[in-house]
Amino acid sequence: MKRREFIKMQGQGLLGLGLGMAWPLGAVAESTKPIVLSTWDYGLRTNDVAWRLLSEGGSALDAVLAGAELAEMDPDNAYVGLGGFPDRDGIVTLDASVMDHGYNMGMVAGLEQVPRASALARAVMEHTPHTLLVGDGALQFAKEQGFETMNLLTPASEKAWKRWLETSRYQPGVNVENHDTMGLLGMDSQGRLAGVCTTSGMAYKMHGRVGDTPIIGSGLYVDPEVGAVAATGHGEEIVRAGGSLLVVEGMRSGLDPEEACRQVAQRVLKQLRHRGKDPALYQACFMALTKNGQYGACALQPGFTYAVQDAGQGNRLRQAPHVWSKL
Numbered sequence: 001m002k003r004r005e006f007i008k009m010q011g012q013g014l015l016g017l018g019l020g021m022a023w024p025l026g027a028v029a030e031s032t033k034p035i036v037l038s039t040w041d042y043g044l045r046t047n048d049v050a051w052r053l054l055s056e057g058g059s060a061l062d063a064v065l066a067g068a069e070l071a072e073m074d075p076d077n078a079y080v081g082l083g084g085f086p087d088r089d090g091i092v093t094l095d096a097s098v099m100d101h102g103y104n105m106g107m108v109a110g111l112e113q114v115p116r117a118s119a120l121a122r123a124v125m126e127h128t129p130h131t132l133l134v135g136d137g138a139l140q141f142a143k144e145q146g147f148e149t150m151n152l153l154t155p156a157s158e159k160a161w162k163r164w165l166e167t168s169r170y171q172p173g174v175n176v177e178n179h180d181t182m183g184l185l186g187m188d189s190q191g192r193l194a195g196v197c198t199t200s201g202m203a204y205k206m207h208g209r210v211g212d213t214p215i216i217g218s219g220l221y222v223d224p225e226v227g228a229v230a231a232t233g234h235g236e237e238i239v240r241a242g243g244s245l246l247v248v249e250g251m252r253s254g255l256d257p258e259e260a261c262r263q264v265a266q267r268v269l270k271q272l273r274h275r276g277k278d279p280a281l282y283q284a285c286f287m288a289l290t291k292n293g294q295y296g297a298c299a300l301q302p303g304f305t306y307a308v309q310d311a312g313q314g315n316r317l318r319q320a321p322h323v324w325s326k327l
């Protein structure tokens with residue numbers, strides 16, 4: 001390595017991170033505050049809800065939670081909340097995490113009967129001395145907090161599960177037509193960042209399985225000094241790579257958001273190859289927003305879309321670049 005390159009990497013802290021050579025920086029997508037980003041095509045809808053609050057001076061935390069709740073209460077969204085695909089026993093279990101600009105965080109995992117998982121994660125953050133509640137304890141806390149309970153298995157998700165039982169083959173494919181997680185990142189007019197991730201997890205997972213979504217640093221991380229990151233895709237691979245916090249650390253080292261996401265998507269690819277796995281069977285997507293309003297994303301393979309909304313350009317859908325393709 002040339003001395004100049006070494007000095008550049010050292011200056012960016014990249015050597016210590018083990019993130020490898022700095023990538024040539026791509027075009028940086030910039031915005032102004034407030035701004036909200038949401039995962040997948042459905043993100044256009046969650047952005048609209050979040051934007052209503054942000055454009056009236058609301059907090060980033062309230063805004064991203066409102067967007068998440070739209071998806072969670074929509075029985076036709078089969079990937080989160082009410083109507084989410086169940087596990088292999090026919091039980092819908094939800095995971096969610098929330099984090100704000102003050103390093104405050106709350107998570108729930110393996111939650112049954114309560115569709116508003118992200119609001120419950122916020123309640124964990126605001127009303128308990130803990131960060132994560134799981135299973136029965138999370139449900140008990142929800143009831144104490146007055147959260148509504150209901151049967152989360154809708155006729156449509158039950159029908160899909162019964163069809164799956166005919167083969168009982170577990171091979172989740174995650175991509176645009178079959179996404180898995182709603183993640184929202186927001187910055188309000190005061191420059192405060194917040195993020196939320198919510199999911200019913202991988203369809204037909206083992207009962208008790210938890211992915212990346214409620215694991216802070218994997219599915220979500222917010223650092224007021226740097227920015228916010230949310231992940232979606234195969235939770236096991238995102239956890240294995242230490243996803244979201246690693247993207248934040250890439251940005252802290254000076255990478256723009258897209259490059260920081262790209263390096264972690266590359267990390268996922270490298271780990272899959274190391275383990276002899278076929279990348280075609282996996283997806284891992286990262287979406288990032290800096291404290292200065294730059295944003296970007298990158299995924300393992302094609303198909304990841306995310307929606308961006310700000311005052312300048314309105315609500316638009318973007319296709320994330322990828323690091324691997326079958327073609």
Ligand code: GLY
Pocket residue numbers: 180181199200201202210211212213231232233234235236
């Ligand atoms: N990314 C969501 C999950 O793996 O559960």
